[in-house]
Amino acid sequence: MHIVVLTGAGISAESGIKTFRDSGGLWENHDVNEVASIEGWHRNRALVTEFYNQRRKELEKASPNKAHILLHELEKTHRVTIITQNVDNLHERAGSTEIVHLHGELTKARSTKNEDGIIDIGYRDILIDEKAGDGGWLRPHIVWFGEPVPMIEKAARLASEADLFLIIGTSLNVYPAAGLINFVKEGVPVCLIDPKPVHVNASNFRQILEPATKGMEIFMAEVLPEAEKTRRV
Numbered sequence: 001m002h003i004v005v006l007t008g009a010g011i012s013a014e015s016g017i018k019t020f021r022d023s024g025g026l027w028e029n030h031d032v033n034e035v036a037s038i039e040g041w042h043r044n045r046a047l048v049t050e051f052y053n054q055r056r057k058e059l060e061k062a063s064p065n066k067a068h069i070l071l072h073e074l075e076k077t078h079r080v081t082i083i084t085q086n087v088d089n090l091h092e093r094a095g096s097t098e099i100v101h102l103h104g105e106l107t108k109a110r111s112t113k114n115e116d117g118i119i120d121i122g123y124r125d126i127l128i129d130e131k132a133g134d135g136g137w138l139r140p141h142i143v144w145f146g147e148p149v150p151m152i153e154k155a156a157r158l159a160s161e162a163d164l165f166l167i168i169g170t171s172l173n174v175y176p177a178a179g180l181i182n183f184v185k186e187g188v189p190v191c192l193i194d195p196k197p198v199h200v201n202a203s204n205f206r207q208i209l210e211p212a213t214k215g216m217e218i219f220m221a222e223v224l225p226e227a228e229k230t231r232r233v
Helices: 009-013 038-043 045-061 066-074 090-094 152-160 177-183 212-232
Strands: 002-007 079-084 099-101 104-111 118-120 138-142 164-168 190-193 205-208
Touching: 002 152, 002 177, 009 212, 038 045, 045 104, 045 138, 066 079, 066 090, 066 212, 079 152, 099 152, 152 177, 164 212, 190 212, 205 212
Parallel strands: 002 079, 002 164, 079 099, 164 190, 190 205
Antiparallel strands: 104 118, 104 138
16 A cells, blocks of 8 residues: 655654744744745845754754654555645654655755755755855745745645545645645545644545654544455455
8 A cells, every 4th residue: 555645744743843934924034935935035135044054953953753754654565655735854863764855955055056066065054155066155045935946846746646645644636736636536545633623625535633753543443444344445
């Protein structure tokens, strides 16, 4: 069984990674358009660079939670592909091996002259006036509002291949990621883990109204065995 998982901010919240959608559009007291848009970068490169330097420091101190770890455990018995809207590396640190980052990665940077000129920087700061090898500014490897999402076509193909589509910690409000549900084949089980009710237009849908860690325990104990049994029949 190929389980395709779409994860959002809710799965990392229990690891202490703060989100902006729970605070009226503010992220660390910044309007999201100031620090997560291409226009914000052009207006104030120093602010945006320092903002992500701080997020990197927070990430270094964070640890994967039980939801991340259980997704890794699933790989022992199933093919598991994770499509994440998150820019942290908690899935990797939990041991998951097949991960598609839709919105970039916090521990990487790239040149403003070449979007393919990506380098690993770990948890270090990007200097305000730091240049890439090609002379472009070194910027966070983040897909900001106002920029295309390069990995969305791959994610859509993966969603169409799912035998079970699992959604964790997202209200399906952020596009184009929210549209991936439309690529899941008719009749394929869809399960969403989030404490807030979310409407999903799928014929075989169940929501677990719990945070990610508790929700994954329920998924492993109840939803997955039932899906496997139905598939065998």
